[in-house]
Amino acid sequence: MTExxxxxxxxDGGALTHRLVKEIxxxxxxxxxxxELTDAALLHLPEGRLAMTTDTFVVKPIFFPGGDIGxxxxxxxxxxxxxxxxxxxYLTAGFILEEGFPLADLERVVASLARTAQEAGVAxxxxxxxxxxxxxxDGIYINTAGVGVVADGCDLGYHRIMPGDVVLINGTIGDHGLSILSKRAGIEFETPVESDCAPLNGVTEMLLDRFPDSIRFMRDPTRGxxxxxLNEVSQSTGCDIILDESALPIRxxxxxxxxxLGLDPLYLANEGKVLIVAASDAAEAILSALREHPxxxxxxxxxxxxxxRGGAFSPGAGQASELTAEPGPVSAQGKGRVFLRTPLGGHRILDMLAGDPLPRIC
Amino acid sequence: MTExxxxxxxxDGGALTHRLVKEIxxxxxxxxxxxELTDAALLHLPEGRLAMTTDTFVVKPIFFPGGDIGxxxxxxxxxxxxxxxxxxxYLTAGFILEEGFPLADLERVVASLARTAQEAGVAxxxxxxxxxxxxxxDGIYINTAGVGVVADGCDLGYHRIMPGDVVLINGTIGDHGLSILSKRAGIEFETPVESDCAPLNGVTEMLLDRFPDSIRFMRDPTRGxxxxxLNEVSQSTGCDIILDESALPIRxxxxxxxxxLGLDPLYLANEGKVLIVAASDAAEAILSALREHPxxxxxxxxxxxxxxRGGAFSPGAGQASELTAEPGPVSAQGKGRVFLRTPLGGHRILDMLAGDPLPRIC
Structure with missing residues (x-):
C-alpha cells in the first residue's frame, strides 16, 4: 500500500474500511x-477501582525527534x-484521517502505537x-481512551498534599515542547533535542510499590x-509551591x-515526565530510586x-515589587500560588499559562 | 459567551482552557x-466482564432533524x-474544536450530550x-469511549447464530442516513425525516432480561x-441471510x-436501530415485547x-442470472452471503457497501 x-x-464502513482495518x-x-471486530471488547479486570481517561492527539508535525503521534x-x-x-x-484508539493521507504514514504511526502499547504492557x-x-x-488525529486498576489502599490526590512536602520530577523539563517547536520553526541543533515522550507506568508503579505511604500526589506536566x-495544585490545595530555580533540570x-524563541521551559509541554509531591522525609530515598530507573x-x-500566603510573599530576602502583585482572575479562584525562587533569593510569581500561541503540541 | x-x-492547557472547561x-x-479535574476518573464497577468501545463522530451537518453531534x-x-x-x-468525551467555532454552538452540543447521557443512565x-x-x-469532532458491564452468563456472538434463527429489527430502516443526506442536499419534505438517533440500552436490557436464552446476537447497523x-454476520458465521423485502420497515x-438520490435504504446508516438474531421459537414473543417499547x-x-450455499443460490423460484454471480473479493473471505428475497420470489445478492460517496454520516 506504499503509495x-x-x-x-x-x-464509509464498507469494503474499503474493512480492508484498511484488516491490512493495517x-x-x-x-x-x-x-x-473479533464486534462493537465492544469484552475484558476481565482484576479487583480494585477502575481508572478511566481520554486524550486526543493533534500534534504537528506528526513525526518529530524522539517520537510520533502514535x-x-x-x-x-x-x-x-x-x-x-x-x-x-486497556486502551481504545479512534482515528480521524484526512482524505489524501498516505497509507504508508498511517502504517508507520500504527506500528509505533502498537510498539509503545507493548512496551507499556497495555492492550x-x-x-x-x-x-x-x-x-x-490535518493528516491524522488520534483519540485514545484507557482504563486501569487502582489497588485498594492506594490514595493519591490533592487532599493528601500538605505544607512541608517536597516536589520532585523524574528528569529534564521542556524537552517535548521544544522538540516540536524547533522542528516547526526549522531550528537545527548539533544534537537534536528529542521529545521525552514515553510511558511512565513503569516509574509510577515502582514508586507506589516502594513508597506507598510517602507519595501524596502525581501529575504529568503536559500542555501548559x-x-x-503546579498552579492547578496550588489552586486546588490552597498551598503555595516554591520552586527552586537553581534545582530545575533543564537541558x-x-x-x-x-x-x-522567547519562551520559558517551565511552560513547555513534557510527555515523559511526572511531578511527584512526597513526604519530605522520604525525598532522598525516592530520588535515589528514580535515578536508578531508565x-x-x-x-x-x-x-x-x-x-x-493568599497571593502575597513576604520573606526577608524577597523583592517586594515582584511579590505583591495582585492575583489575576484565574489565580483568584484559589488562595495558593506558585513562586520561583531565583538564585539571588528573589521570588517571582509563576502564573498559569494564558493565551500562549503554541497550539497542537500534543 | 454567546457571540x-x-x-x-x-x-493550550492554560487559563482559557480552564475557563472553557469550567464555564461550558x-x-x-x-x-x-x-x-475533580484529575488525569483519570476513579470509578467502581459491579461484578462482571468489562465491555469497552470507542467511536469518533464527524457528522456533517452537526445539527440535523432528530439530533446533533452531541x-x-x-x-x-x-x-x-x-x-x-x-x-x-461510564463514557469519556474528547473534543476537537476548530478555531472560530461559536461557543454558543459548543454549549448547545454539550447540553445535548449531557441530556442524552442522563437519558441513557451513563455518566x-x-x-x-x-x-x-x-x-x-470542521467546527467540532467528538470521540466518545465507553465502558459497561456484561453480566456473567450473558453470551452473545457470532458463535451462537445458527441456521433457522430469525433476524429482527426494532424499527424503520435508513432514517438517520436519509435525514443527514437530505439536509445536506437541501431536500425539503412536508414532514421532515428525523434521524432515529437514540440510546438503545433500554431496549437491549429489556430483551436480555426477558429472553436471556433466545437472543443470540445483536448489532447496531450504523455506517454501511x-x-x-448483515454481510459481516454472514461472512463471520458462514451462514446465508435471506431478507424478505416485503417485510422491511421503511418509511x-x-x-x-x-x-x-439513487440510494438503497438498506445501505443507509441507522443510529437508533438494533438488528437481533434470535431463536425462531421466541421470535413472536420478542416482536411483541419490542413493539411495547417506545x-x-x-x-x-x-x-x-x-x-x-457458498455464494450460489438455487431455489426453484430464483432468477438464475442474478444468483450465480461470483462472490467479489470481500465476500470471498467468508462463505455466507446476504440475499434479498423480492416480492416476486427472486433473490438478489446484497453485498457489503463498497466505495459509497457518503462520508461523515456519523
Missing part, C-alpha cells in the same frame, strides 16, 4: 478482543492513568476510523508545562533555544509545598 | 469524577456497548479538548447500513427520497438465517 492514500471511501490496524494490533497517543493516556496510581490495562482493545474530506483535518500543572540546548536519571527535587 | 468563538488559546463542560457534565456521540457509544449485552456505565467521567487551526478541522452489518418518505413500535422480523 496509496486515504480515500473518503476508507471511512489488525496487522499491528493483535489483541483477541480487537480481532507513540504519543499511547504514552499520553497511559501516563494519565499511571499518575492517578492506576496500573493501565489496544477497540478502535474506530473516520475519514474527513481534504481541508477538514510544569508551571501550569542547556533547551534553555538556549527557549530563550531564542526514565529517571536526571530526577531532581525542585521545590517545596508551603502554607498559602 | 464568542473558539480561539487557539482555548486549547462542567456546567452540563456533573459527575464527581469529572469535577446526542449522536453518546447514543453511538452507548449502543455499541448495549449490543454486546453490556449495561453501559461522562473524563474529557479532553483540543483546538486546531482554522482549516484543519443493514446490508453491510415511505425515506424510500421515495432514497430512490430520488423505541420498538415499528419492529419487524425481516429475515432468516440459513446454512451457507
Amino acid at each position: 496509496e492514500r486515504i480515500l473518503l471511501a476508507h471511512g 490496524f489488525l496487522r499491528y494490533l493483535r489483541h483477541p478482543a480487537l480481532r 507513540k504519543l497517543a499511547v504514552a499520553g493516556t497511559v501516563n494519565d492513568l499511571a499518575v492517578t496510581g492506576a496500573r493501565p490495562r 489496544i482493545v477497540a478502535g474506530d476510523t473516520k475519514v474527513v474530506e481534504r481541508g477538514c483535518g 508545562g510544569v508551571a501550569t500543572t 542547556e540546548e533547551v534553555q538556549g533555544a527557549a530563550e531564542l 526514565l529517571g536519571s536526571d530526577a531532581a527535587a525542585i521545590g517545596r509545598v508551603e502554607a498559602g | 464568542e468563538r473558539i480561539l487557539l488559546a482555548h486549547g 463542560f462542567l456546567r452540563y457534565l456533573r459527575h464527581p469524577a469529572l469535577r 446526542k449522536l456521540a453518546v447514543a453511538g457509544t452507548v449502543n455499541d456497548l448495549a449490543v454486546t449485552g453490556a449495561r453501559p456505565r 461522562i467521567v473524563a474529557g479532553d479538548t483540543k483546538v486546531v487551526e482554522r482549516g484543519c478541522g 447500513g443493514v446490508a453491510t452489518t 415511505e418518505e425515506v424510500q421515495g427520497a432514497a430512490e430520488l 423505541l420498538g413500535s415499528d419492529a419487524a422480523a425481516i429475515g432468516r438465517v440459513e446454512a451457507g
Whole structure:
C-alpha cells in the first residue's frame, strides 16, 4: 500500500474500511478482543477501582525527534492513568484521517502505537476510523481512551498534599515542547533535542510499590508545562509551591533555544515526565530510586509545598515589587500560588499559562 | 459567551482552557469524577466482564432533524456497548474544536450530550479538548469511549447464530442516513425525516432480561447500513441471510427520497436501530415485547438465517442470472452471503457497501 492514500471511501464502513482495518490496524494490533471486530471488547479486570481517561492527539508535525503521534497517543493516556496510581490495562484508539493521507504514514504511526502499547504492557482493545474530506483535518488525529486498576489502599490526590512536602520530577523539563517547536520553526541543533515522550507506568508503579505511604500526589506536566500543572495544585490545595530555580533540570540546548524563541521551559509541554509531591522525609530515598530507573536519571527535587500566603510573599530576602502583585482572575479562584525562587533569593510569581500561541503540541 | 468563538488559546492547557472547561463542560457534565479535574476518573464497577468501545463522530451537518453531534456521540457509544449485552456505565468525551467555532454552538452540543447521557443512565467521567487551526478541522469532532458491564452468563456472538434463527429489527430502516443526506442536499419534505438517533440500552436490557436464552446476537447497523452489518454476520458465521423485502420497515418518505438520490435504504446508516438474531421459537414473543417499547413500535422480523450455499443460490423460484454471480473479493473471505428475497420470489445478492460517496454520516 506504499503509495496509496486515504480515500473518503476508507471511512464509509464498507469494503474499503474493512480492508484498511484488516491490512493495517489488525496487522499491528493483535489483541483477541480487537480481532473479533464486534462493537465492544469484552475484558476481565482484576479487583480494585477502575481508572478511566481520554486524550486526543493533534500534534504537528506528526513525526518529530524522539517520537510520533502514535507513540504519543499511547504514552499520553497511559501516563494519565499511571499518575492517578492506576496500573493501565486497556486502551481504545479512534482515528480521524484526512482524505489524501498516505497509507504508508498511517502504517508507520500504527506500528509505533502498537510498539509503545507493548512496551507499556497495555492492550489496544477497540478502535474506530473516520475519514474527513481534504481541508477538514490535518493528516491524522488520534483519540485514545484507557482504563486501569487502582489497588485498594492506594490514595493519591490533592487532599493528601500538605505544607512541608517536597516536589520532585523524574528528569529534564521542556524537552517535548521544544522538540516540536524547533522542528516547526526549522531550528537545527548539533544534537537534536528529542521529545521525552514515553510511558511512565513503569516509574509510577515502582514508586507506589516502594513508597506507598510517602507519595501524596502525581501529575504529568503536559500542555501548559510544569508551571501550569503546579498552579492547578496550588489552586486546588490552597498551598503555595516554591520552586527552586537553581534545582530545575533543564537541558542547556533547551534553555538556549527557549530563550531564542522567547519562551520559558517551565511552560513547555513534557510527555515523559511526572511531578511527584512526597513526604519530605522520604525525598532522598525516592530520588535515589528514580535515578536508578531508565526514565529517571536526571530526577531532581525542585521545590517545596508551603502554607498559602493568599497571593502575597513576604520573606526577608524577597523583592517586594515582584511579590505583591495582585492575583489575576484565574489565580483568584484559589488562595495558593506558585513562586520561583531565583538564585539571588528573589521570588517571582509563576502564573498559569494564558493565551500562549503554541497550539497542537500534543 | 454567546457571540464568542473558539480561539487557539482555548486549547493550550492554560487559563482559557480552564475557563472553557469550567464555564461550558462542567456546567452540563456533573459527575464527581469529572469535577475533580484529575488525569483519570476513579470509578467502581459491579461484578462482571468489562465491555469497552470507542467511536469518533464527524457528522456533517452537526445539527440535523432528530439530533446533533452531541446526542449522536453518546447514543453511538452507548449502543455499541448495549449490543454486546453490556449495561453501559461510564463514557469519556474528547473534543476537537476548530478555531472560530461559536461557543454558543459548543454549549448547545454539550447540553445535548449531557441530556442524552442522563437519558441513557451513563455518566461522562473524563474529557479532553483540543483546538486546531482554522482549516484543519470542521467546527467540532467528538470521540466518545465507553465502558459497561456484561453480566456473567450473558453470551452473545457470532458463535451462537445458527441456521433457522430469525433476524429482527426494532424499527424503520435508513432514517438517520436519509435525514443527514437530505439536509445536506437541501431536500425539503412536508414532514421532515428525523434521524432515529437514540440510546438503545433500554431496549437491549429489556430483551436480555426477558429472553436471556433466545437472543443470540445483536448489532447496531450504523455506517454501511443493514446490508453491510448483515454481510459481516454472514461472512463471520458462514451462514446465508435471506431478507424478505416485503417485510422491511421503511418509511415511505425515506424510500421515495432514497430512490430520488439513487440510494438503497438498506445501505443507509441507522443510529437508533438494533438488528437481533434470535431463536425462531421466541421470535413472536420478542416482536411483541419490542413493539411495547417506545423505541420498538415499528419492529419487524425481516429475515432468516440459513446454512451457507457458498455464494450460489438455487431455489426453484430464483432468477438464475442474478444468483450465480461470483462472490467479489470481500465476500470471498467468508462463505455466507446476504440475499434479498423480492416480492416476486427472486433473490438478489446484497453485498457489503463498497466505495459509497457518503462520508461523515456519523
